[in-house]
Amino acid sequence: MIPEQTAAVVMFTLLLAMVIGGVHLAFALIFIGVVFGLIYQGLAIFPMAMLQIFDVMESEILIAVPLFVFMGTILEKSGIAEKVYQSLYELFGPVRGGLAIATIVTCTIFAACTGVIAATVTTMTLLAIPSMLKRKYDKGLATGVVCAGGSLGILIPPSVMLVMYGPMANLSVAKLFAGALFPGLVLSFLYLAYILLRSWLRPKTAPAISREERPPIGLKLLRDTAFYMLPAAFLIVAVLGSILGGITSPTEASGVGAFCAMILAAFYRKLTLQYVKEAAYSTLIVTSMVFFIIFGAGIFNVVFLYLGGGALIRDALIALPFGKWFVLATMMFILFIGGFFISWQGLLYILVPIFLPVVSALGFDQLWFALLVCVNLQMSFLTPPFAYAIFFVKGASPPEITTWDIYRGVIPFVSLQALGLFICTVYPEIILWLPRVTLGGGGR
Amino acid sequence: HAADKPIKWKGQGCFGLATPLGKQTIVLWKEYIDKMSGGRMVIELHDAGEIVPPTKIYDAIRDGLLDFGMNTPAWQKGKYLAGDLFYTLPAGVLEFNDLIIWMYAGGGKELEQEMYKEELIVFPLGLTPPEEVWSKRPIKTLKDIKGLKIRAAGLSMELWEKLGAKVVLLPGGEVVPGLQRGLIDAAEYLEASQDYTLGLHEVCKYRFGPPVHMSNNIFQLLIKTKSWKELPADLKVIVENAALAATFQGYARFWMDTIEFNKKIEKYGTKTTKLSQKDQAECRKLTMEILEEKSKKDPFFAKVWKSQREFIKSYKPYYDLTKFD
Amino acid sequence: MKVLKYIDRISEWTGIASAWLIIPLMLAVVHEVVMRHFFNAPTGWGYDTCWMLYGAQFMIGGAYTLLHKAHVRIDIVYNILSPRGKLIFDAIIYAVVILFVMILLTMAGIKFAADAWSTGEKLSTTNWFFPSGPSKTIIPVALFLLSLQSLAELIRTISSITKGKE
Ligand code: NA
Ligand code: NA
Numbered sequence: 001m002i003p004e005q006t007a008a009v010v011m012f013t014l015l016l017a018m019v020i021g022g023v024h025l026a027f028a029l030i031f032i033g034v035v036f037g038l039i040y041q042g043l044a045i046f047p048m049a050m051l052q053i054f055d056v057m058e059s060e061i062l063i064a065v066p067l068f069v070f071m072g073t074i075l076e077k078s079g080i081a082e083k084v085y086q087s088l089y090e091l092f093g094p095v096r097g098g099l100a101i102a103t104i105v106t107c108t109i110f111a112a113c114t115g116v117i118a119a120t121v122t123t124m125t126l127l128a129i130p131s132m133l134k135r136k137y138d139k140g141l142a143t144g145v146v147c148a149g150g151s152l153g154i155l156i157p158p159s160v161m162l163v164m165y166g167p168m169a170n171l172s173v174a175k176l177f178a179g180a181l182f183p184g185l186v187l188s189f190l191y192l193a194y195i196l197l198r199s200w201l202r203p204k205t206a207p208a209i210s211r212e213e214r215p216p217i218g219l220k221l222l223r224d225t226a227f228y229m230l231p232a233a234f235l236i237v238a239v240l241g242s243i244l245g246g247i248t249s250p251t252e253a254s255g256v257g258a259f260c261a262m263i264l265a266a267f268y269r270k271l272t273l274q275y276v277k278e279a280a281y282s283t284l285i286v287t288s289m290v291f292f293i294i295f296g297a298g299i300f301n302v303v304f305l306y307l308g309g310g311a312l313i314r315d316a317l318i319a320l321p322f323g324k325w326f327v328l329a330t331m332m333f334i335l336f337i338g339g340f341f342i343s344w345q346g347l348l349y350i351l352v353p354i355f356l357p358v359v360s361a362l363g364f365d366q367l368w369f370a371l372l373v374c375v376n377l378q379m380s381f382l383t384p385p386f387a388y389a390i391f392f393v394k395g396a397s398p399p400e401i402t403t404w405d406i407y408r409g410v411i412p413f414v415s416l417q418a419l420g421l422f423i424c425t426v427y428p429e430i431i432l433w434l435p436r437v438t439l440g441g442g443g444r
Numbered sequence: 445h446a447a448d449k450p451i452k453w454k455g456q457g458c459f460g461l462a463t464p465l466g467k468q469t470i471v472l473w474k475e476y477i478d479k480m481s482g483g484r485m486v487i488e489l490h491d492a493g494e495i496v497p498p499t500k501i502y503d504a505i506r507d508g509l510l511d512f513g514m515n516t517p518a519w520q521k522g523k524y525l526a527g528d529l530f531y532t533l534p535a536g537v538l539e540f541n542d543l544i545i546w547m548y549a550g551g552g553k554e555l556e557q558e559m560y561k562e563e564l565i566v567f568p569l570g571l572t573p574p575e576e577v578w579s580k581r582p583i584k585t586l587k588d589i590k591g592l593k594i595r596a597a598g599l600s601m602e603l604w605e606k607l608g609a610k611v612v613l614l615p616g617g618e619v620v621p622g623l624q625r626g627l628i629d630a631a632e633y634l635e636a637s638q639d640y641t642l643g644l645h646e647v648c649k650y651r652f653g654p655p656v657h658m659s660n661n662i663f664q665l666l667i668k669t670k671s672w673k674e675l676p677a678d679l680k681v682i683v684e685n686a687a688l689a690a691t692f693q694g695y696a697r698f699w700m701d702t703i704e705f706n707k708k709i710e711k712y713g714t715k716t717t718k719l720s721q722k723d724q725a726e727c728r729k730l731t732m733e734i735l736e737e738k739s740k741k742d743p744f745f746a747k748v749w750k751s752q753r754e755f756i757k758s759y760k761p762y763y764d765l766t767k768f769d
Numbered sequence: 770m771k772v773l774k775y776i777d778r779i780s781e782w783t784g785i786a787s788a789w790l791i792i793p794l795m796l797a798v799v800h801e802v803v804m805r806h807f808f809n810a811p812t813g814w815g816y817d818t819c820w821m822l823y824g825a826q827f828m829i830g831g832a833y834t835l836l837h838k839a840h841v842r843i844d845i846v847y848n849i850l851s852p853r854g855k856l857i858f859d860a861i862i863y864a865v866v867i868l869f870v871m872i873l874l875t876m877a878g879i880k881f882a883a884d885a886w887s888t889g890e891k892l893s894t895t896n897w898f899f900p901s902g903p904s905k906t907i908i909p910v911a912l913f914l915l916s917l918q919s920l921a922e923l924i925r926t927i928s929s930i931t932k933g934k935e
Pocket of ligand 2: 381
């Protein structure tokens with residue numbers, strides 16, 4: 001039998017090969033875990049696999065995931081996004097790049113309402129891309145803006161990514177939420193600055209809407225804008241406000257948020273049985289898919305770490321030359337490269353547990369590192385071939401948009417995300433300030 | 445030949461190896477075995493949660509995945525209600541002296557083994573100093589506990605409820621944020637060094653003692669039955685006594701940390717109060733009621749509690765005679 | 770084939786049933802929030818009930834998710850394959866990677882749940898002490914449904930391969 005640590009390397013290589021080859025991530029993880037477990041641990045792998053599944057089921061904090069997903073899909077059906085985008089479009093339309101700006105601002109607002117990206121990306125693809133194309137926006141810019149802006153939903157709290165990160169690293173989810181707010185806004189700001197600069201340099205790729213189309217600027221426009229923002233503001237206060245303001249736990253807020261989203265949908269007369277049914281079904285598909293990956297990674301890890309695979313990577317990382325910042329950069333680079341091929345849930349549950357002891361050995365702050373990982377994983381939504389944002393945009397956009405338009409379009413935004421990651425690394429207070437003032441200091 | 449090859453055991457702790465709860469317990473045990481066995485035995489110790497979640501260590505050893513592990517007997521109470529009794533009792537019913545004598549010579553560790561039957565082998569390992577209770581409101585008498593929302597665990601949950609508090613279950617990481625945002629207004633967590641590190645002094649102005657809930661906590665070392673049976677007799681002695689040595693050496697060092705951090709808490713300006721003797725007696729009375737109620741539910745719980753109760757009764761006269769009041 | 774239709778229908782209906790659990794889950798969480806914040810009276814059962822609903826939702830939904838081809842995978846290499854190559858590749862995945870492992874895990878799940886029922890084990894997550902049997906039984910049931918659906922997919926793929934030959 002090959003030695004244990006070599007077997008761990010084989011496991012990891014096999015996983016990459018199977019996933020790139022086209023095996024479902026969840027089933028590849030479970031398969032490799034069970035096969036290597038049988039070889040090296042015997043029948044004990046079976047009760048262990050059961051415990052991994054049961055541990056995911058028993059998690060109080062992970063209850064927030066399906067509820068945030070459900071809330072997002074209900075909002076998608078409720079038509080609130082249309083109203084917000086419409087009013088912002090009228091507000092920013094007269095500026096060069098105005099539609100792209102309206103898109104980013106709408107996405108940022110919705111990122112603070114929902115915990116996933118699917119709803120925002122799909123809705124904005126249907127709304128914003130046709131309106132930008134009609135005004136002769138560059139196809140790359142139009143799709144890139146929706147991919148990048150829509151992905152903010154999983155960084156700006158509430159976020160299912162942060163909900164999953166918390167219990168894994170023994171960090172408070174409420175603190176993670178607080179820590180993610182400013183990094184999310186930094187990215188949003190970088191996107192806006194880029195759009196302004198680009199449309200100023202190359203006005204033809206992002207023209208202002210024509211004089212005839214412009215609504216009269218006045219009290220009515222402002223009043224309408226404010227009116228359409230109200231439902232979103234209501235949700236942000238109900239969910240994010242109650243978590244950061246110290247009233248509810250993230251799980252409680254997810255239930256209340258889903259409930260409020262249904263009330264809003266009812267208010268707009270969109271709460272039909274058909275819509276609720278569709279929302280419940282698509283929530284089921286998303287959550288089952290995600291949780292099979294999570295406990296699959298658990299089964300894989302039981303064996304991989306048992307064989308000493310974690311220690312192998314850990315020691316290799318710590319032994320790297322050029323000091324601790326180089327180690328950090330290496331970990332970030334591994335996540336970035338992994339993001340091309342593996343979904344973020346896989347990266348979060350396979351790589352991050354291995355990185356965590358390295359992070360504490362090097363004396364980095366765990367909360368800060370967590371948010372660097374989450375900013376980093378933003379890029380994975382946009383890096384092909386495995387890129388959720390691109391899947392959703394391609395799935396919902398008009399046929400004239402080719403996959404290459406999107407690939408070309410996301411490049412500047414991935415660069416901006418890397419810049420945002422760098423800024424958060426150099427200025428840790430962007431992450432650490434808000435959790436400290438709202439939720440207290442101390443170890444974690 | 446075979447004797448030259450060291451025996452390798454693989455296992456996991458339930459607390460971070462770098463924290464005092466890991467360092468002063470299972471890490472120390474590993475170090476003693478390394479030295480005492482002269483390299484004949486190799487302990488591969490994994491960090492908390494690395495192979496299995498901390499709450500699943502018991503199953504992992506019983507099912508044969510790990511050779512050993514450390515956790516608290518209280519986590520098995522879903523299956524063995526009496527698990528709580530081997531961990532700690534509320535209201536000082538078993539304090540350091542009583543606990544140690546009962547555990548090591550008064551039948552405690554034999555009863556603990558009896559509880560788990562042949563599923564695995566158990567030894568006491570890891571002892572922590574008594575705990576304080578943190579609160580955002582001043583607690584001077586038991587009346588102040590009425591309506592308090594407190595984070596608690598174990599047997600003391602029922603005592604808090606009898607005292608009129610609302611008990612909220614929160615994982616360790618949510619304690620400070622929970623206090624900050626008013627989800628709870630009090631918490632029992634650990635002793636001074638861990639509480640300070642977690643930042644409880646930053647969110648609670650007050651703390652009080654004596655521990656209504658927990659005196660000393662004693663944890664357990666679990667060993668896979670098959671691995672234990674295959675061990676040569678001399679190594680068995682080493683494994684068991686390394687646990688004994690680690691328990692006491694770790695306890696003493698842990699206390700020194702507690703003393704240092706208590707000074708820091710006092711310097712920080714935390715207001716510390718103590719319950720009156722009358723209130724303490726009331727807590728003890730309620731705890732006795734809880735123990736009797738639980739005994740009615742589970743025969744093995746009744747058996748263990750009877751052993752403890754009889755031990756305390758026979759131990760008290762000479763103890764009271766010889767101690768300076 | 771008739772049996773395929775039956776299996777698909779089982780996955781569809783169990784999926785729909787588990788999808789609707791999101792509504793009682795949401796209501797249970799909201800109820801707990803209201804009881805805790807407005808009446809200062811959190812229930813003893815709320816915590817465990819919530820996670821049991823959520824656990825049943827995503828576990829039972831696994832077969833439905835497979836039926837609707839929604840478990841994520843990358844298709845760059847897969848797309849290079851010929852249509853026949855794709856079918857053979859899928860057949861291997863359904864037979865070896867999914868069906869074989871899921872049957873093993875279903876058996877493990879039966880033992881896991883049977884132990885919980887026979888020992889009368891209680892949940893130790895809260896002071897409610899509800900039996901752990903019901904929630905542990907969800908695991909073998911869900912894995913059995915998933916085995917069944919992967920068997921259906923395997924039969925479907927193999928019949929496409931043989932049809933292609935004719
Ligand atoms: Na969000
Ligand atoms: Na990617």
